[in-house]
Amino acid sequence: xxxxxxxxxxxxxxxxxxxxxxxxxxxxxxxxxxxxxxxxxxxxxxxxxxxxxxxxxxxxxxxxxxxxxxxxxxxxxxxxxxxxxxxxxxxxxxxxxxxxxxxxxxxxxxxxxxxxxxxxxxxxxxxxxxxxxxxxxxxxxxxxxxxxxxxxxxxxxxxxxxxxxxxxxxxxxxxxxxxxxxxxxxxxxxxxxxxxxxxxxxxxxxxxxxxxxxxxxxxxxxxxxxxxxxxxxxxxxxxxxxxxxxxxxxxxxxxxxxxxxxxxxxxxxxxxxxxxxxxxxxxxxxxxxxxxxxxxxxxxxxxxxxxxxxxxxxxxxxxxxxxxxxxxxxxxxxx
Numbered sequence: 529x530x531x532x533x534x535x536x537x538x539x540x541x542x543x544x545x546x547x548x549x550x551x552x553x554x555x556x557x558x559x560x561x562x563x564x565x566x567x568x569x570x571x572x573x574x575x576x577x578x579x580x581x582x583x584x585x586x587x588x589x590x591x592x593x594x595x596x597x598x599x600x601x602x603x604x605x606x607x608x609x610x611x612x613x614x615x616x617x618x619x620x621x622x623x624x625x626x627x628x629x630x631x632x633x634x635x636x637x638x639x640x641x642x643x644x645x646x647x648x649x650x651x652x653x654x655x656x657x658x659x660x661x662x663x664x665x666x667x668x669x670x671x672x673x674x675x676x677x678x679x680x681x682x683x684x685x686x687x688x689x690x691x692x693x694x695x696x697x698x699x700x701x702x703x704x705x706x707x708x709x710x711x712x713x714x715x716x717x718x719x720x721x722x723x724x725x726x727x728x729x730x731x732x733x734x735x736x737x738x739x740x741x742x743x744x745x746x747x748x749x750x751x752x753x754x755x756x757x758x759x760x761x762x763x764x765x766x767x768x769x770x771x772x773x774x775x776x777x778x779x780x781x782x783x784x785x786x787x788x789x790x791x792x793x794x795x796x797x798x799x800x801x802x803x804x805x806x807x808x809x810x811x812x813x814x815x816x817x818x819x820x821x822x823x824x825x826x827x828x829x830x831x832x833x834x835x836x837x838x839x840x841x842x843x844x845x846x847x848x849x850x851x852x853x854x855x856x857x858x859x860x861x862x863x
Contacts, residue, residue: 530833532601539596543589550585587851594844598837605831615656616821617673617715619706620646623724623754624687625664626695630725631778632760633807641807642723642754643684649814650677659709662687665696665730667705673713698731699724703738703749703793711745718747719821722793725754727786739793748799750817751790755783756805 531537628639636644650658657673658680670691671683702722710718720742728735742749759780767774787803794801800820804810 529836530603530605532603532833534600536596536599536601539599540593543592546592547585547589584851584855587847587854591844591847591851594840594847598841598844600837602836602840603833604836605833615715616653617657617659617710617713617718618653618821619659619661619673619709619718619720621661621663621667621702621706621720621722621724622646622687623664623697623699623702623726624662624689624691625697625724625726626689627697627726627762627784628754629689630755630760630762630781630783632756632783632805633810634761637763638725638754639687639689641810643687645807645810645814646723647681647684648811649818650680652818653677657713657715659706660684661702661705661709662691663698663702663705664692665694665698666692667698667702667731668692669705669709672709696730697724697726697728698733699728699789699793700733700735700738701731703735703742704733707738707742707745707747710747717821718745719799719817720747720749720797721752721817722749722790723752723754724785724790726784728789735789735793736796739796743797747797749793749797750799751794751801752810752813753785753787753790753801753803754810755785757783757785759783 622642624639628642629637631637633641655675657675658677659669659673660671660680660683661667662670668691670687671680674680699722702724703720706720706722710720739749760783761778762781763776764779765774766777785803787801791801800816802809802813802816804813
């Protein structure tokens with residue numbers, strides 16, 4: 529609530545003389561009738577009307593107070609907020625090649641950790657369109673740009689190493705695929721998050737050439753190299769030559785993240801390269817990207833004010849009428 533004319537409250541000062549005069553009159557008032565002996569009247573208790581006469585001044589003060597509030601024009605407002613968002617369009621290119629099964633992110637493999645951290649990243653966005661491309665020997669759009677984050681989470685949960693039949697790492701093809709999804713985008717900014725643990729060994733498109741095309745389209749590519757340096761534990765399927773039974777054994781293999789190429793891709797597009805060697809580092813990378821690529825949110829608040837003075841005006845008038853009627857009838861003073 530607000531008061532359109534709060535200056536009207538200064539009129540409350542005029543009520544002070546009315547109250548002061550009433551108090552003075554009550555204390556100095558002399559009897560209108562004189563008796564030679566009032567000893568017989570002392571035993572009579574004053575009636576309720578004697579005390580109720582003070583009701584008149586209360587009605588008058590409250591009535592005038594309500595009229596003053598009405599003059600101040602109280603108003604109730606209903607606010608409307610108009611929000612304008614300029615979202616970021618984000619395409620995620622996730623490597624699901626066989627090397628992502630490495631167990632250097634214990635207890636889970638690289639792919640499961642990457643999926644979990646990706647979901648946490650999505651949970652922090654609220655007005656950005658996000659899409660997903662998975663790649664191995666070829667690249668496939670798993671989910672186009674969307675604001676339906678529940679659907680996107682469902683698609684991420686379905687990803688496994690069997691999602692694409694042929695193994696390999698086609699980084700250039702993956703970049704070209706996400707660029708095709710973003711080239712017609714109208715977002716405030718267009719970014720790609722490329723997560724891979726290998727080097728480009730499949731596809732006919734060079735990663736550097738694809739990155740240059742993205743740079744011309746205004747697309748930034750944040751590259752993330754997943755995996756520890758050196759040898760890492762990897763589950764290998766081994767067939768027993770005698771029984772033919774297939775078992776899984778953990779062997780140490782060399783990690784092959786092509787950092788140099790990933791850095792060039794990021795630099796060409798004005799983005800950054802990150803290296804994630806454990807789960808916490810991958811989480812921090814997503815946090816850094818989240819801070820670098822913020823949506824723009826603008827809001828305007830409009831308020832529709834409705835006049836409420838008439839309520840105080842009506843009640844103030846009623847109380848003054850009641851006071852006048854009582855003063856002229858039940859509480860009429862005898863000179």
